[in-house]
Amino acid sequence: MATIYEVAAAAGVSPATVSRVYNGVPVSAEKAELVRAAVAELRFTPNRTARSLRRKNAEVIALVIPDIENPYFTSLARGVEDVAQEAGYSVVLCNTDEDPGKEARYLEIAVAENMAGVILAEADGRADLSELIARSRPVVAVDRSTLFDLDSVILDNRAAGVAAARTLINSGYRRLACITGPAEIDTAEERAEGWRSVVSPSGSLERPDDHLRYSSFRVEGGRDAMAELLALDPAPDAVVVTNNLMGVGALQVLSEAGRVPPAFGVAVIGDLPFTTLTPNATSIVRLPARDMGTTAARMLIERINGDTEPARTVILPHEVVAAASGAPAL
Amino acid sequence: MATIYEVAAAAGVSPATVSRVYNGVPVSAEKAELVRAAVAELRFTPNRTARSLRRKNAEVIALVIPDIENPYFTSLARGVEDVAQEAGYSVVLCNTDEDPGKEARYLEIAVAENMAGVILAEADGRADLSELIARSRPVVAVDRSTLFDLDSVILDNRAAGVAAARTLINSGYRRLACITGPAEIDTAEERAEGWRSVVSPSGSLERPDDHLRYSSFRVEGGRDAMAELLALDPAPDAVVVTNNLMGVGALQVLSEAGRVPPAFGVAVIGDLPFTTLTPNATSIVRLPARDMGTTAARMLIERINGDTEPARTVILPHEVVAAASGAPAL
DNA sequence: CGGCTACCTCGTAGATGGTCGCCATGCTCT
DNA sequence: AGAGCATGGCGACCATCTACGAGGTAGCCG
Numbered sequence: 001m002a003t004i005y006e007v008a009a010a011a012g013v014s015p016a017t018v019s020r021v022y023n024g025v026p027v028s029a030e031k032a033e034l035v036r037a038a039v040a041e042l043r044f045t046p047n048r049t050a051r052s053l054r055r056k057n058a059e060v061i062a063l064v065i066p067d068i069e070n071p072y073f074t075s076l077a078r079g080v081e082d083v084a085q086e087a088g089y090s091v092v093l094c095n096t097d098e099d100p101g102k103e104a105r106y107l108e109i110a111v112a113e114n115m116a117g118v119i120l121a122e123a124d125g126r127a128d129l130s131e132l133i134a135r136s137r138p139v140v141a142v143d144r145s146t147l148f149d150l151d152s153v154i155l156d157n158r159a160a161g162v163a164a165a166r167t168l169i170n171s172g173y174r175r176l177a178c179i180t181g182p183a184e185i186d187t188a189e190e191r192a193e194g195w196r197s198v199v200s201p202s203g204s205l206e207r208p209d210d211h212l213r214y215s216s217f218r219v220e221g222g223r224d225a226m227a228e229l230l231a232l233d234p235a236p237d238a239v240v241v242t243n244n245l246m247g248v249g250a251l252q253v254l255s256e257a258g259r260v261p262p263a264f265g266v267a268v269i270g271d272l273p274f275t276t277l278t279p280n281a282t283s284i285v286r287l288p289a290r291d292m293g294t295t296a297a298r299m300l301i302e303r304i305n306g307d308t309e310p311a312r313t314v315i316l317p318h319e320v321v322a323a324a325s326g327a328p329a330l
Numbered sequence: 331m332a333t334i335y336e337v338a339a340a341a342g343v344s345p346a347t348v349s350r351v352y353n354g355v356p357v358s359a360e361k362a363e364l365v366r367a368a369v370a371e372l373r374f375t376p377n378r379t380a381r382s383l384r385r386k387n388a389e390v391i392a393l394v395i396p397d398i399e400n401p402y403f404t405s406l407a408r409g410v411e412d413v414a415q416e417a418g419y420s421v422v423l424c425n426t427d428e429d430p431g432k433e434a435r436y437l438e439i440a441v442a443e444n445m446a447g448v449i450l451a452e453a454d455g456r457a458d459l460s461e462l463i464a465r466s467r468p469v470v471a472v473d474r475s476t477l478f479d480l481d482s483v484i485l486d487n488r489a490a491g492v493a494a495a496r497t498l499i500n501s502g503y504r505r506l507a508c509i510t511g512p513a514e515i516d517t518a519e520e521r522a523e524g525w526r527s528v529v530s531p532s533g534s535l536e537r538p539d540d541h542l543r544y545s546s547f548r549v550e551g552g553r554d555a556m557a558e559l560l561a562l563d564p565a566p567d568a569v570v571v572t573n574n575l576m577g578v579g580a581l582q583v584l585s586e587a588g589r590v591p592p593a594f595g596v597a598v599i600g601d602l603p604f605t606t607l608t609p610n611a612t613s614i615v616r617l618p619a620r621d622m623g624t625t626a627a628r629m630l631i632e633r634i635n636g637d638t639e640p641a642r643t644v645i646l647p648h649e650v651v652a653a654a655s656g657a658p659a660l
Numbered sequence: 661c662g663g664c665t666a667c668c669t670c671g672t673a674g675a676t677g678g679t680c681g682c683c684a685t686g687c688t689c690t
Numbered sequence: 691a692g693a694g695c696a697t698g699g700c701g702a703c704c705a706t707c708t709a710c711g712a713g714g715t716a717g718c719c720g
Contacts, residue, residue, distance in 0.1 A: 050705030093423035380677035
């Protein structure tokens with residue numbers, strides 16, 4: 001690749017002038033034109049590595065998420081990518097697999113590469129962001145909040161849990177179980193707490209937590225938990241599932257057991273990806289995954305551009321899509 | 331962040347020695363220990379930007395895919411990420427949305443950032459890779475082949491089309507339609523060609539191409555095409571769908587029309603993501619998405635490490651999962 | 661109308677943080 | 691004692707940005 005020196009020589013100006021043309025520093029129209037011509041001739045593109053080194057700031061943002069195979073995070077990533085690309089940033093995708101070790105390694109790389117900022121959906125709620133903060137690299141938390149005082153884009157998880165449980169109650173189900181994610185993950189706990197708050201006062205279950213299962217946020221997790229719940233006595237007649245993939249697993253098991261909705265009530269928090277079931281018998285609490293991505297990316301870019309307001313928290317709304325049909329008559 | 335100079339000063343050695351410790355160049359145990367102590371003390375991490383500038387080689391690979399929301403590419407990305415991470419590379423995710431303009435921009439960035447290599451699932455089969463090749467940046471084509479002579483990891487698309495059609499014939503269906511992607515995309519054309527080769531000689535359809543629909547590789551595309559096919563006269567009794575998302579769309583429309591498999595035969599090329607249908611009435615030609623990612627990443631890393639063998643093409647096998655039940659009696 | 665100041669443009673040169681080629685030193689082995 | 695090797699320091703180099711200052715022009719004031 002041609003360098004800025006070659007362009008300068010070809011245009012008969014100094015390298016500094018070429019640089020100025022690229023950085024919006026005033027240059028006489030005449031010289032700017034010379035530079036543009038030379039750039040076109042030599043097919044010059046500035047070397048981003050050298051630029052980052054000098055500027056101490058790469059035009060790259062890191063997106064750190066726990067599971068790239070979950071369509072929820074995939075939509076979120078899509079949102080981030082759209083906004084970032086628009087603003088001239090590239091996105092480095094960091095899949096942590098819910099592993100704090102991998103997460104820490106990626107955060108270190110973000111520092112070592114002088115990345116402009118980080119959008120983080122934390123694995124375990126204990127990430128050490130002090131290095132990033134010490135170098136004033138902006139970080140925006142998304143989906144899950146952190147120990148640090150950061151801009152965050154989150155959901156009202158408790159309310160989502162309440163909404164999911166309520167829609168089942170409204171459909172006439174009475175003994176609601178719940179399948180949620182690992183207890184260490186706040187979102188899992190909060191959504192379950194929403195379910196509990198609906199189920200407890202109604203008194204339809206004596207000890208609600210007997211009908212609560214913690215599992216992994218994956219299809220297998222939903223399957224395992226659902227199988228256990230079906231074996232209970234007294235058996236539940238409906239279930240709140242706090243994550244999309246678990247929801248798929250639960251529906252698979254129910255279907256194998258011949259108890260598809262509405263025979264068994266199901267409310268899932270998070271969109272069921274690519275459903276082929278059409279008579280919509282399961283209730284969905286839709287989460288604005290893509291919006292979360294675009295919002296987080298926009299906030300991050302504002303910070304990168306020097307915004308120093310105190311940390312903001314944006315809570316995006318969910319949307320309840322109730323099942324078309326209710327519980328079978330008792 | 332501390333620099334290599336500060337570490338050198340703290341350890342009482344030269345910066346070059348510190349560098350050597352990081353690069354596996356022999357250093358006396360004594361000095362190495364001094365360096366390690368200073369590194370720990372100052373919490374030093376080498377600046378990757380500076381390193382890339384000097385080395386003309388960033389420890390980053392670009393993964394350029396047309397649709398990050400398609401679970402097929404998501405699995406592929408996962409495979410790439412796993413191998414890359416293992417080898418110390420980060421992955422920059424570039425979502426082109428099947429847009430050659432976006433793709434070109436990303437490839438330019440890969441050059442400008444001195445990325446170590448590119449894994450490319452091309453949007454339109456006309457990408458200009460000459461700049462990358464001129465700088466001997468390795469490129470591996472994945473899923474789709476390119477105009478250039480590159481390492482590729484692909485599928486036998488024609489065979490997949492044949493397999494999908496055969497499984498329907500074996501189940502007793504006779505009038506097989508086909509839904510495929512945009513005609514410009516080779517994979518779409520090749521898979522349809524497989525279907526055509528099965529359908530034509532059997533003569534069950536007079537003009538097979540009347541039952542062929544080109545559409546977009548998305549859920550909507552599958553829906554639109556399926557709706558059209560259902561309206562045909564004579565109507566098909568089964569359909570080969572050449573992509574997972576289109577398969578979902580087709581199944582949705584069939585389900586709305588009350589013609590779920592096996593009432594209407596469906597064979598899909600590509601795994602149906604997160605199905606909740608259990609009695610598996612649709613045939614699937616499973617594609618090794620993740621393996622494609624790991625294979626491509628491994629090939630790329632070999633090239634980065636200086637392998638100069640002639641370009642290789644790896645064709646990964648698909649796997650046919652036939653539907654459990656056949657066509658209804660005629 | 662002349663001179664001083666202010667401003668605008670542009671070039672020079674140093675800085676950015678590592679890496680690596682070259683060379684000097686000192687030790688070992690023959 | 692001489693050859694050869696292991697070790698480590700010096701300084702050039704990577705490609706760009708930017709502080710500083712030089713030079714020129716214009717405007718204002720006396």
